[in-house]
Amino acid sequence: MNQRRDNRNDTSRRSGPDRQQPARGGPRTDQQRRSGPRQNARQVAYEALLRIDHEGAYANLVVPALLNRSTLSDQDRRFVTDLVYGTTRMRRACESLVERFVLTEPDPEVRTLLRLGAYQLAFGGTARHAAVGETVELAHPRVRGFVNAILRRVADADKVWPDEATRLSYPDWLVDRFVAELGEFEGHAALECMNEPPPVHERADGYIQDQASEWVAELVGAQPGETVLDLCAAPGGKATAMSSTGAFVVAADLQPHRAALVVQNADRLGYALPVVVADGTAPPFRPATFDRVLIDAPCSGLGALRRRPDARWRITSRDIDDLVLTQQRLLDAAAPLVKPGGTLVYSVCTITAAESIEHPVPSGFEVIAEALPDPWAPFGQGFRLLPQDADTDGMVIIRYRASQ
Numbered sequence: 020m021n022q023r024r025d026n027r028n029d030t031s032r033r034s035g036p037d038r039q040q041p042a043r044g045g046p047r048t049d050q051q052r053r054s055g056p057r058q059n060a061r062q063v064a065y066e067a068l069l070r071i072d073h074e075g076a077y078a079n080l081v082v083p084a085l086l087n088r089s090t091l092s093d094q095d096r097r098f099v100t101d102l103v104y105g106t107t108r109m110r111r112a113c114e115s116l117v118e119r120f121v122l123t124e125p126d127p128e129v130r131t132l133l134r135l136g137a138y139q140l141a142f143g144g145t146a147r148h149a150a151v152g153e154t155v156e157l158a159h160p161r162v163r164g165f166v167n168a169i170l171r172r173v174a175d176a177d178k179v180w181p182d183e184a185t186r187l188s189y190p191d192w193l194v195d196r197f198v199a200e201l202g203e204f205e206g207h208a209a210l211e212c213m214n215e216p217p218p219v220h221e222r223a224d225g226y227i228q229d230q231a232s233e234w235v236a237e238l239v240g241a242q243p244g245e246t247v248l249d250l251c252a253a254p255g256g257k258a259t260a261m262s263s264t265g266a267f268v269v270a271a272d273l274q275p276h277r278a279a280l281v282v283q284n285a286d287r288l289g290y291a292l293p294v295v296v297a298d299g300t301a302p303p304f305r306p307a308t309f310d311r312v313l314i315d316a317p318c319s320g321l322g323a324l325r326r327r328p329d330a331r332w333r334i335t336s337r338d339i340d341d342l343v344l345t346q347q348r349l350l351d352a353a354a355p356l357v358k359p360g361g362t363l364v365y366s367v368c369t370i371t372a373a374e375s376i377e378h379p380v381p382s383g384f385e386v387i388a389e390a391l392p393d394p395w396a397p398f399g400q401g402f403r404l405l406p407q408d409a410d411t412d413g414m415v416i417i418r419y420r421a422s423q
Contacts, residue, residue, distance in 0.1 A: 058089055058090050058091060059153070060091055060095040060096075060098045060099050060102070061102065061135070061153055061154060061157055062157060063085050063086070063089055063091065063099045064098075064099045064102035064103050064106075064135065065131070065132060065135060065157050066085060067081050067082050067085055067099070067103045068102075068103055068106055068107070068131050068134070068135060069128060069131055071103070071107060071329055072127070072131045073127060073128070073131070077327075077329060078103055078104060078107055078327070078328050078329050079326070079327060082099065082100055082103050082104075085099075086099060086100075101143065101216070102135065102138065102139070102143065103328075104216065104328045105138050105142055105143055105216075105328075106134055106135050106138040107328035107329050107332075108188060108213075108214055108324075108325070108328040108331070109138055109141075109142055109188045109214065110134060110188060110332065111184070111185055111188040111189065111190075112141070112142075112180070112185060112186060112187075112188040113133075113134040113137040113138050113141065113142075113188075114134060115180060115181065115185045116137045116140075116141055116173050116176070116178065117130075117133045117134065117137050117169060117173060119172075119176070120168075120169050120172040120173065120176075121133075121169060125162070125165065126162075129158065129162055129165070129166065132154065132157060132158055132166060133166060133169055133170065135154055135157075136150055136151065136154035136155075136166070136169075136170040136173070137170070137173050139154065140170065140173055140174050141173070141178060147174050150170070150174070151167065151170045151171060151174060154166070154170060155167045155170065183207065187207065187210045187211065187214070188214065189210055189331050190331065190332070192335070192336050193210075193321070193331060193334075194206070194207075194210065196321075196336065196371070197209055197210055197321075197370070200370055200371055200372065201370065201405070205405065205407075208405075208407045209322075209370065209405050209406050209407055209413060211407070212325070212405075212406040212407040212410070213323075213324040213325040213406055213413075214325065215325060216325065217229065217325050217326055217410075217412075218410055220233070222260065224259070224263060224288050225288065226256060226259060226260070226284065226288060228256040228260070229323070229326070229411055229412045230409070230411045231368075231404055231409070231411035231412045231413075231414045232256055232257060232368070232412065232414075233256075233260055234395075234404075234411075234414075235257060235313075235315070235364075235366045235414060235416055236256070236257040236260035236261050236313075237260070238364065238391070238416060238418065239257075239261055239311055239313050239362070239364045240311065240362060241261040241264045241266035241268070241311055242264065242265070242266060242310075243264060243265030243266060244265065244266070244267075245266045245267070245310040245311060246266070246267050246269070246308065246309050246310050246311075247261055247266045247267065247268045247269070247309060247310060247311045247312070247313070248268075248269050248271065248302075248304065248308075248309045248311070248312045248313070248353075248356060249261065249268060249269070249270045249271065249313045249315070250271050250299045250302065250312060250313065250314050250315075250349065250353055251271070251272060251273075251299055251314060251315050251316060251317060251349070252270035252271055252272050252278075252281050252294070252315075253272040253274070253277035253278060253280050253281050254277070254280040254281060254284060255270060255280060255281035255282075255283075255284035255285055255292075256284070257313060257315055258270040258281060258285070258292060259284055259285055259288050259290050259292065261313070262285070262290040262291075262292050263290070266310075266311075268290075268292055269292075269293050269294075269295060269304075269309075270285075270292055270293070270294045270295070271294070271295045271296075271297040271299060271302065272294070272295075272296065272297070272299075273296070273297070273298050273299060274296075275296050278294050278295070278296045281294045282294050299314070299349045299352060299353070300345070300348040300349055300351075300352050301352060302352055302353065302356060304356050305356075306355045306356060307355070307356070307357070307358045307359065308356055308358070309356050309357060309358065309361065310357075310358055310361045310362070311357070311361055311362045311363075311364065312353050312356055312357050312361070312362070312363050312364070313364045313366070314346075314349050314350065314353050314363070314364070314365045314366070315366050315367075316345075316346045316349055316365065316366070316367050316374075317342060317345060317346070318342055318346070318367035318368060318369045318374050319334050319338060319339050319342060319369045319371065319374060320334070320368055320369060321334070321369040321370055321371060321413065322367075322368045322369045322370050322404075322405075322406060322412050322413020322414055322415075323368040323369075323412040323413065325406070326412065339371060339373060339374065340373075342374060343373050343374055343377075343378075346367070346374060346378060347378055350365060350378055350381055351381070354381035354382065354383065354384060354419075354421075357384075357421045358421065359421055359422060359423050360420065360421060360422075360423045361420070361421045362387070362418060362419070362420055362421070363381065363384060363418070363419040363420075363421065364416065364417070364418050364419075365378070365401075365416070365417045365418075365419070366414060366415065366416045366417075367414070367415050368412050368413065368414055369413065369415065370403060370405065370413045370415065372398075372399065374415075375398070375399070375401060375403075375415035375417065376398060376399030376400055376401055376415070376417065377399075378417075380400065380419065381419060383421060383422050384419040384420060384421055384422070385419065385420055385422070386400040386401075386417070386418070386419055386420075387418040387419060387420050388400075389418075391416075394408035394409040395416075396408070398415060399417075400417055401415055401416055401417030401418075402415070402416055402417075403415045404416075
C-alpha cells in the first residue's frame with residue numbers, strides 16, 4: 020500500500036492500549052459475496068480495486084466489465100465508478116490517513132479495503148456510519164474488528180499530511196515534474212484539478228469526447244474535399260470529428276484491436292472512414308499524399324490523469340524518455356506525407372516540454388504562429404492548455420506548414 024515503505028516508521032513492536040492484533044485473512048470469496056440478498060455497490064468496487072491493486076488491471080477496463088455483468092441500478096453504478104476511480108486516484112493520500120493507526124501489517128487485500136474506507140470518509144462525502152459499517156461488512160469475519168477500529172480512528176482524526184505529494188496523492192517525481200514545468204502554483208493547481216472527476220462532454224453527433232480533444236480536431240482545419248490522415252487515430256474521436264467537416268479522412272493505428280475501435284466508432288456515427296492498421300513510424304503511404312496530417316502522438320498522458328486514475332502509479336520518468344524517441348520517429352515519418360503548402364499538426368495530452376516543443380521543427384516546414392483563442396496559451400512554438408484553465412484535459416498543440 021505505501022509507495023515509500025522504507026520511509027514508514029516501524030510500529031510493529033509498539034505496545035499499549037492502541038495495539039491491534041495482526042490483521043490476517045483475505046477478502047471474502049466470490050461465494051461469500053454472492054450470499055447476500057442483493058449485489059452491493061461496495062462489493063463490486065472492492066473487487067475492481069483488488070484487480071487493479073494486485074493484478075495490474077486497468078480501471079477503465081475492469082470497471083465497465085464488472086458493471087456490465089452486474090445488476091446494480093444506475094445510481095449504484097455511478098457510486099462504483101466514483102469509489103474505484105476516487106480510491107485509485109487518492110491512493111497515496113488514503114494510505115497516509117490509514118498508516119498512522121496501523122500497528123501490525125495486514126494482508127494486501129485488507130490494505131485495499133482500508134483505502135476504500137478511507138476514501139469514503141475523507142474524500143467521497145459518504146456518511147460515517149455507511150463508510151465504516153458497510154465497508155467493514157466486506158472484510159473477512161476474522162479481520163472485521165481490525166478494519167472497524169482503523170476506520171473509526173480515521174473518521175475521528177484530522178487530515179494531516181507529511182508533504183504536498185502525499186496530500187495531492189501523486190508520486191514524488193510527478194509532483195516535482197509539474198512544479199518544474201509549470202511553477203509551484205500552476206503545477207499544484209493542475210494536479211488538484213486532475214484529482215476531480217472529468218466533466219462529460221458530448222459532441223453534436225453524440226460522441227463522448229473531452230472538449231480539449233475536440234478543439235484539437237477543429238484546429239487541424241480539415242475542409243470539404245481535402246484528404247486528411249490521422250496517423251495515431253484510436254479510438255477515433257479526432258478522426259470522426261474531422262470526417263464531420265466533409266474531408267476524406269484516413270485513420271491509421273498500429274494495433275489491430277485499436278484500429279477496430281476506430282471502425283466501431285465510425286460505423287456507429289455513420290462516417291465513411293477507411294481505417295488502416297499501420298506503423299506510424301513507417302506509414303504505407305506515398306509522399307505528398309495528404310493536405311493535412313494529424314499526429315496525436317502516444318505520450319505520457321500527464322494532462323489526462325483524471326481519466327486514467329491508475330496511470331499516475333504506472334508511468335515513470337524513464338517512460339517519458341522512451342516516448343520522446345517514438346514521437347520524434349512519428350514526426351520524421353509523417354512530414355514527407357504532407358503536400359506542399361499542406362499542414363502538419365502535432366498534439367499530445369501532456370504538459371511536458373520534452374514531449375512537445377523540444378522536438379525540432381520538421382525539415383521543410385515552418386511553424387504556424389497564428390495565435391489561438393483562450394484558454395490556449397503560447398508555449399514555445401506551440402500552445403498549451405492546462406487542465407485548470409478550462410476543466411479539460413491538458414494538451415499541447417503545434418501546427419506546421421509545408422513549404423510550397
